Amino acid sequence: MSHFYHFDTLSLHAGQTVDSEFGARATPIYQTTSYVFPDTDTAASIFNLERGGHAYSRITNPTVGVLEQRIAALEGGSAAVCTASGMAATFCAITAILGQGDHIVASSQMYGGNISLMKNTLPRFGITTTFVDPTDVEGFHAALQDNTRLVYGELIGNPGLDILDLEGVAAICAENHIPFMVDATFNTPYLCRCFDYGVNITIHSVTKWMGGHGAAIGGVVIDGGNFDWGASDKYPTITDDYAPFSGINLWEEFGPSAYAMRIRAEAMRDIGPTMSPMNAFLLLQGIETLSLRMDKHLANTKVMLEYLSGHEQVSWVSHPDLSAHRSHALAKKYLPKGAGSIVSFGVKGGRDAGKAFIENVELASHLANVGDSKTLIIHPATTTHSRIDADALVAAGISDDMIRLSVGLEDVADIQADFETGFRAAKKIANS
Amino acid sequence: MGFSTRQIHAGVTPDPLTGSILTPIYQTTTYVQPSVDEYMTKGFTYSRSGNPTVRALELKLTDLEGGVDCSCFGTGMAAVQGVMLAFLNAGDHAVISDVAYGGTYRLCTKVLSRFGVEFTFADGSDPSAVAAAVRDNTKLFLTETPANPTMKCSDIAAISEIAKKAGAVHAVDNTFLTPYFQRPLEMGADMSIHSTTKYMDGHNATVGGAVISATMEHGDAVRFIQNSTGSIMSPQVAWLTLQGCKTLSLRMDQQSANAMAIAQYLEAHPKVEQVAYPGLESFAQHDLAKRQASGYGAMLWFEVKGGLEAGKKLMDAVEIWSLAENLGSVESLITHPVTMTHADVEEAERARVGIIDGLVRLSAGLEDVEDLIDALGKALDQV
Numbered sequence: 001m002s003h004f005y006h007f008d009t010l011s012l013h014a015g016q017t018v019d020s021e022f023g024a025r026a027t028p029i030y031q032t033t034s035y036v037f038p039d040t041d042t043a044a045s046i047f048n049l050e051r052g053g054h055a056y057s058r059i060t061n062p063t064v065g066v067l068e069q070r071i072a073a074l075e076g077g078s079a080a081v082c083t084a085s086g087m088a089a090t091f092c093a094i095t096a097i098l099g100q101g102d103h104i105v106a107s108s109q110m111y112g113g114n115i116s117l118m119k120n121t122l123p124r125f126g127i128t129t130t131f132v133d134p135t136d137v138e139g140f141h142a143a144l145q146d147n148t149r150l151v152y153g154e155l156i157g158n159p160g161l162d163i164l165d166l167e168g169v170a171a172i173c174a175e176n177h178i179p180f181m182v183d184a185t186f187n188t189p190y191l192c193r194c195f196d197y198g199v200n201i202t203i204h205s206v207t208k209w210m211g212g213h214g215a216a217i218g219g220v221v222i223d224g225g226n227f228d229w230g231a232s233d234k235y236p237t238i239t240d241d242y243a244p245f246s247g248i249n250l251w252e253e254f255g256p257s258a259y260a261m262r263i264r265a266e267a268m269r270d271i272g273p274t275m276s277p278m279n280a281f282l283l284l285q286g287i288e289t290l291s292l293r294m295d296k297h298l299a300n301t302k303v304m305l306e307y308l309s310g311h312e313q314v315s316w317v318s319h320p321d322l323s324a325h326r327s328h329a330l331a332k333k334y335l336p337k338g339a340g341s342i343v344s345f346g347v348k349g350g351r352d353a354g355k356a357f358i359e360n361v362e363l364a365s366h367l368a369n370v371g372d373s374k375t376l377i378i379h380p381a382t383t384t385h386s387r388i389d390a391d392a393l394v395a396a397g398i399s400d401d402m403i404r405l406s407v408g409l410e411d412v413a414d415i416q417a418d419f420e421t422g423f424r425a426a427k428k429i430a431n432s
Numbered sequence: 433m434g435f436s437t438r439q440i441h442a443g444v445t446p447d448p449l450t451g452s453i454l455t456p457i458y459q460t461t462t463y464v465q466p467s468v469d470e471y472m473t474k475g476f477t478y479s480r481s482g483n484p485t486v487r488a489l490e491l492k493l494t495d496l497e498g499g500v501d502c503s504c505f506g507t508g509m510a511a512v513q514g515v516m517l518a519f520l521n522a523g524d525h526a527v528i529s530d531v532a533y534g535g536t537y538r539l540c541t542k543v544l545s546r547f548g549v550e551f552t553f554a555d556g557s558d559p560s561a562v563a564a565a566v567r568d569n570t571k572l573f574l575t576e577t578p579a580n581p582t583m584k585c586s587d588i589a590a591i592s593e594i595a596k597k598a599g600a601v602h603a604v605d606n607t608f609l610t611p612y613f614q615r616p617l618e619m620g621a622d623m624s625i626h627s628t629t630k631y632m633d634g635h636n637a638t639v640g641g642a643v644i645s646a647t648m649e650h651g652d653a654v655r656f657i658q659n660s661t662g663s664i665m666s667p668q669v670a671w672l673t674l675q676g677c678k679t680l681s682l683r684m685d686q687q688s689a690n691a692m693a694i695a696q697y698l699e700a701h702p703k704v705e706q707v708a709y710p711g712l713e714s715f716a717q718h719d720l721a722k723r724q725a726s727g728y729g730a731m732l733w734f735e736v737k738g739g740l741e742a743g744k745k746l747m748d749a750v751e752i753w754s755l756a757e758n759l760g761s762v763e764s765l766i767t768h769p770v771t772m773t774h775a776d777v778e779e780a781e782r783a784r785v786g787i788i789d790g791l792v793r794l795s796a797g798l799e800d801v802e803d804l805i806d807a808l809g810k811a812l813d814q815v
Contacts, residue, residue, distance in 0.1 A: 018464045020449055022476045022484050026460035031671060035451035054450050062450050162674060 007074065007190065011290050017070025025407070029281045030062040048246050049253070049265065059268045063277040067284050071210070071220050074189040074287070077200055078225025079260035081268065082218060082280065086185065088203025088273035089219030093181060093203050094150065096221075096263045097235050098345060100126030102149040107134035107164060108395040109157030111205075112380075114183060115392065118152075131395065135326065137168035144176060149234055151178055155194060156186035156320070156340050159380050159404045163320050163327035170198025177232045179259075185209070185371070186340045187370050190294045198336065200227040201259065208371025209341075211286035212293050216279035221263055225256030237262055248411050249281065265370025293409060298338035300415065301407045307416050313353075313423040315346040315401065342370060346401040347423075349430025354379055354401050360425035363410065363418035375408035375415050435496070435612055440678045443491030444712045455488040457671045481659045485667040489590035489674050490642070493632070496612045496677070497624045499644040501651030503658040504670060507557040508627025509535050510663035511641030512574070515603045515623060516540075517661065519572045521603040522548035524729040526572040527565045529556040529586060531579035531785045532605070534774035542776070553781070556586025557717060559594065568600045568774070573598075575621075576605040577614075578721070580759075581733055581769040581793045582786050588724055592620030601650060603643075607631070612684045613727035617646045623654070628665075630760030634683050638669040665716065683762065683798060687730035690804060691796035697805050698734045703742075703812045705735040705790070730796040731759060742815045743768065747792060750811035752803055764797035764804055 005013070016027050035054040046053040049370035055059050064082050072080040083089040090113075098104070103161055106118055108131040118129035132139035151173050153164045166182070173180040179200040184192070188209045194202050204210055206218040229238040229251050238258050241247040245265060250258040268274060301319070308317045320339035322332035331339040347354040358366050364375040368383055380398050408415070433441075444455050460483075463476040476482050485726040490502040505511040516539070520526055530541055530553040540551040554565040554577050573595045577586040588604055595602035604616035610631045618623045626632060628640040642665075645651035658664060665673075688711070691707055695709035709712075710721035711728035721728060736742040747755055753766040767773060770789050774782065782788075796804065 019458075021447070022458065022474050023463035023465060024458050024460040024484070025462045025464055026458075028484075029452065029457035029459055029671075030447070030452050030454075031457050032447075032452040032454035034453050036446035036453055037451060054452070062452070062456075275642075278457075281457075337771070 008291050010073045011070070011287050014073035017068040022262060027063055027066045027281060027284055029277050030057070031277050032061075033057050049248055049261070057277070058272045058274045059264065061274075061277050063282070064275050064280040066282040067275075067287075068220070070208070070284065070287060071189075074290075075184075075222045076189070076193050076195050076224075077202070077222040079257035080218045080222040081260050081263045082206070082275040084219070084273045085217045085277050086203070086207060086219035087117065089203040089205070089221045090114055090117060090183065092263050092271070093201060093221040093268035094122065094127070094152075095125075096245050096259065096267060097179070097237055098127050098149050099237075101147055101418070102127050103145050103147045104129040104152055105140055105143040105148055106131055106151070106152045107153035107157060108132060108392070109134050109160045109162055109397055110154050110183065111158045111185075112386075114152075114154075116387035133395070134164045135162050137165050137172070140169050141172045143235050144172075144178070148176070148178055150181055152181045152183075154183040154186065155192060155334060156342070157188065157397070159344050159402065160340070161318055161325070161327070161339070161342060161344060162322055162397065163330035163339065165330055165333060166194060166197035166199055173200070174198060177228070177234065179227045186342060187335060188290060188294060190291050191335050191337050191340065194228060195224040200224045206283050207369065209294065209297070210290065210371075212371065212373055213282070213286055214289065214369060214372035214374065215286075216282040218275050218279050218283050221260070223257050223260035227259070229258060237266070294337075297407055300409065300412045301338065301341045301343060303412045304343060304405070304407050304415065307419070308343065311349050311423065313427055315348045317343065317345045319343045330417040341407040343405045343407060344402050345400065345405065347403060347426045347430075349401075349426055351381075351400045353426040353429045354403055356429045357403065357422040357426040361418050361422035363414060364405075364422075370404075370406040372406065373409045375410055375418075376406040378404050380404050385396055433555070436681045437494050439492070439612075439680050442495035443493075444674065454487055455671065455674060457667050458484045459667050468797060474704070479667070480662050480664055483664075483667050483670070485568065485674075486665050486670040489665070489670040489677075492674065492677055493626070493628075493642050493644055496680075497606070497644040498615060498617050499617075499624065499651075500648055501655070502629070502642055503651070503655045504665040505641035505643070505658060506663045506665055507639045508625070508629055508641040509539065510625070511625050511643050512536055512605070513539060513663065514641075514643055514654050514657045514661070515574070515625060516544055516549070517527060517571065517657045518650075519601050520544065520549045522569075523569060525550045525552070525567045525569045525572040526574060527552050527554050527562060527570060528574045529576045529579055529584075530554055531556075531582045531584045531787070532574070532576040532632050533580045534769070534777050536574070536576065537774075537781075538776040545705040553785075556591065557584050557720075559587055559590040562591050563594050564769060566594065568782045570598050571600050573600055573602040575602065576608075577708055578608045578729065578731065580608065580731070581767075581791060583710055583715070583731060583733065585710060585720045585724075587720060588614075588619040588621055592622075594618070595622075602734050605742055608731055609725050609727065609729050610680060612681050613688075614725040617644070619724060622646050622650050628673050629758065631680060631684060633673050634679065634760065634762055635672075635676055636758060636761040637676075638663045638672050640669045640673055645668045659721055684727060684730070687796050688727045690798070690801040691730040691732050691794070692728065692807060693769055693801045694794065694796055694808065697730050698808070701809075703737050703815055705737045707734040708732060712738045731793070732796070733791050733793045735788065735790040736792065736812070736815055738815065743790045745752065745815050749814045750807055752799060752807040753794070759793075759795035761795070762798040765795040767793040767795070769793050
């Protein structure tokens, strides 16, 4: 059905067939560990991936399955695998195809957790990363090595908010038979369907705008179904026979969803970063209002940009929808509805004034999340990006006075009134 | 099949669609009907009127109590209300145990009294007192045994006989012992009521109630109120309660054993004035408790020498035991009924039925009994 309906309809219906036993209109929460097999032959064939079906909730679960199909439909991918968190999605997405001796070319402007994974954790397993400036497309080409197996970036960089030129980077990847993976958390499929621009795999922290209510942690990897894994011998985890499953060949058996199946068969089975059915249910609820929420997030962001740009206590404002932003043209191309609801700005008076601002606002919550329905603020230099060194901070576009704002769904006048209280406190510090 | 097998399997069959070994949580409002003519053929229309997850719990509780039907409610009080509204009209009269949960007393005296229903609070430990309370318009007997908080026991079979003669229904609040220890329907009662919040859940996770009926006629009457007044149980609560029920017998056995050891310890303690636990031979109705139930439960009370002031000191000082309302959970709880669970029972009425100011109620949990006794001992040292 995913090919016949529009976005809002898909966000309500994709992946769900009405419960056949009772007709329940909402997706039942299959809070169960296991599934009773009708007979031993069926059990064996499910275990061998010869047929679909559920065996154990670490690997698949009917409620989580509805969420996976819904997100795959919204993103326009061939299949999706949900995980316990966004970081689990990134880890599984990478390790499904990379191993010891392999190399990643990645944007230097990413969520701190992604940078830390590539800089600190993956090297312990022999996977190295070269970070490049996302505004320099040619830089991605120049950083490619013989052992490069993945190019990775975020469409809207965190927290510098530079826009990655998807088509430019995708062309380099296609030419070199390397998959292009994008963390699409900040844009969601409502603002940009990355596969339309040559991206091969997307991941999301669905904790953020997709879920939208700050209620559940979760992640997802979506297979674009548009990468020819068989074009080279660089991806043996997809194209070689897979011994643990009676030597099945995922690429031959599953074609456009072979990559997702590898994550299912290996990461979910052997590592087990499984999303809980309860979280899947809550996230499904969130996705039902994704477009409504995103429209309001963008409308509020537009007002806040005007407000902050004209405020005497604000030293600078950064958002790709502002014409002065260096990614403004790319934002108009890839994110025509709006470039998301993350805004960064500087408070006059530096670090201490920024701190006073954060401590004196009340409505805006000070916490390390984005994409909640509630307005959130944070000081990246001392929190989300505190585990990366000073040079990397600069490379990531983070300054000491930067406040990252995730614009919520409140009445925008109330957000402004709240900010006024914060700015008054910041002004006292700046003038003292 | 035995109780422990049934507490795990009754009411639950593997999901036909996926094989899911547990009943899914049907967190849904409504059910898509196959066609106008096939309305209701799959059994569900709207989740106030019925929900597959809640139904699984209803079937399990029906089986465990040995009834024919069950209706689950949002709370134990909603279940009591369900029975009262099902069988009492304006001008009718009901005979209620004179010691009962304070909320039941409040429902009778402050709510249903406004609708012209009359109540007599009779001493259930004396069947002749119950028989003497019967009027021409008596339609319902509600017996709570053992009763909260004094542990007074009532003779279920004798009161069922009285009710039958009076042409009235007899409902027993079986919360304190559960069908694992006490089976009211087999002793002639028409209905068994539960606050599932207590032992059925057992983990302090949910509030819920249930009414199990011995006949479809009574079951239908209660279900009609469940749907009409809408005080229903949520699917999430039903699902958690389904999990709790699986260990009901294990918890009841262990918590009762803990309660017995604690009661014996307190009885021998020089600073304790009196202890009431149906399992103690010193308990006034020990013989009745022994005859009509296979266990004594995990509830007991005691009075510290020095009365209310000494009791307060103990409740404030004691560790491990949480000062809280509720009972029956794996966590041990200590409660002062006069200021907490039974604050809405008038002072004179409390005095009449023996809810003394110094009464300290204990709900023995699943902790190591040595730790529970040690904590009480240390608190008594400070009194």
